[in-house]
Amino acid sequence: MFTLIESKKEIAKVQRKLESSIRRDFKTTTIRDIGYPGGTTFDASVFTDGTYWYWSSDHNSKDIANPRRLNWFGLFKNEGRLHISVEINTAYEGRNDQVAGFFARDNDTGSIYLLHSGRVGGGTKGVGQSAFLTWSDQRPVDVVDSSGSLRKGVLVMPIDGIAASRSAVRYIDIIVQFKLAVRAGDMETREFHRKKKEFDDFYSEARGRRMGRRSAEIDYLSRHGEVVDALNAWRTSDLLPKGGRVVKNALIDMGVTVGRDLVEVFEVKTSTARSDLYTAIGQLMVHGAAADCRRVIVLPHKEIIASDLKAALQRLRIELLKFKLDERKATILRRRTNNSKRDTLKRGP
Template sequence: MDEAFEVVTDVAEISRLNKQLAKQLRATLQYKENREITYPAGHHTGTVYFEAPAGTSVRAWSPHSAPGKLLNFVLSADPGSTKWIEIAVQLNFPEGSYNRRMAGAFVRDGSGDIFVAHRGKLTKGNAGLPKGKVFREFAASTVEASDNGKISRVILIAGLKAPDLADRLWEFAEEAREVATRLGEELHGDGQGQSTGGPLSGGTVVGGPGGSAGASAGDADGQPPASPAERLLTLRGYFDEYSGEGRTKGHGGGKRTVEHGAIVRALERLLRSKGRSQKAQAVDLVIVATSKIDLFEVKTTARTTDVYTGVGQLIIHGECIKELLGPAVKRYLVLPGEPKASHSRAISSKTDITIVTCQKKGSKYQFTGLN
């Protein structure tokens, strides 16, 4: 059964949950300074809470308020410095009256647990990025939730009471920077664009330099593109098309969805040097190299239904990708433990799928079986 997610829309409850978020962050970020915080729309002097009293690029957070908004600035800076601090990510919530224009959201899953979430509003420099493309990049942790009579897509970041809330939040901020840079290059070539509003509109500011020019997705006459860069974008186009099918509501609950996204993220970071990383709503991770393609499906349990589903997804998606790109596709099923022995034998001997196991060690993930 699909898991039901619901955005919290009562402004009094949002205010209460925002205070709880502040309490959680203050427990981790205990060193207080007054610092100048800057963003494309301006700057202000605010209270900044650092994780450590000294260091370089120390995690920090600054709460702020503006008319109709509860603002949370996620930062990384040097304590004790006089340099202005650029915002990495904002988690802003509505105050006074409810609206969906804020970048942050609190989401309740079917078990009643509350999660901190993001609405996919990212900017690169002064330019807003298409939310559909942002959700594509965060596909492993994106869910649909009822939202005051509508359905909204949101990216689940962490449980509000999770002990690793701060870790998850700054991991999201780091990935948001990377996503904004990639999309900026894809859309504008230099990663920049025309202004569509500053951070106080509720979007997320992501800094960093731009990169090389992006490639065309295909020829005007509809023929398959020839260059490697264009072939990669054809694969990305296939993902876009596939991600529009159906309504993904999660992977069995908010905790599983967050864990699923974290595993995919850890796997991608481990393997990104081996090729170009690709992912989508229906495909967890693809690593595209010159002569081969590695396709990964991640499941957060080794239950029979998840194993069956994962095998089917790998077979179907693998054939589609091979048909489009040509190189052989190596398929990997990532599980938290070994499946039943009979299933393991059948998978390895009949489907040419490699089983990879994943274990969490502290805040990190370790993978066994990659080759």
């Protein structure tokens, strides 16, 4: 479970750490105009790594209904105005659901994260929270506030640590691709509407976050999606069954279907904690219910698996894949079952 950070003093401290982490990874400073529907921010001092940019400023004059710290992210270009891909602005104090960004602490580890409601703007029909979360397969986590009420949010990035901004960069890319998909009409298909209904039904149920994660300088939890991307690339680099296609949804990290039948199911866990493995085994057995379904659990390569859990995986005929995560990429490590080549297919710049 996560706890919302509400103290004005702590939010200010966390915001400073966030900006410091981004400046460490986005090393170049440049003065640019930032355009958005309805206006322009002139001569903004933005930080960039040459591909992405970040800008932050206070927005707290007396006539502002929702005073907030601005955290703007986008794709960088050398000429012309910059444009915002996503605003992850944060309230100065307390809980304010009208402000899409917020900070929360992982109660298990003490790590603090920037989260986003998933509300994606842009003035285009079809650009919205539920559509974005459905399309992108983002999994919001539960965050409890001081009153005991819950707020859901997508993990964007840890506020500090090695390559802290790596997951934020991925989040920007996902939003950019989503907006392109909206303009291409991908939200109007029957398949998308079916998937959106599944998403809405699933997240209407009260549920807690899966507990436990690896303790390390590199934050595994916020980069779960990056591992799933690498897994997708690894699987599609080999032949799929005839008529097979890769699928993802709110219930599974990844699968392969033939027609309506799920013939392969994969579950990624960012630690080998017993609670994580219990959850993964349950998910694989529930969703990979067919007797001949291939069930695969994907775990960090250096972590030890308890002997009784190893035995359970063998007994239940659940395959084990390992992944490696460093500052720049996720890598799936495994010998293929259908050939002798070692797979180290990578996802990263």
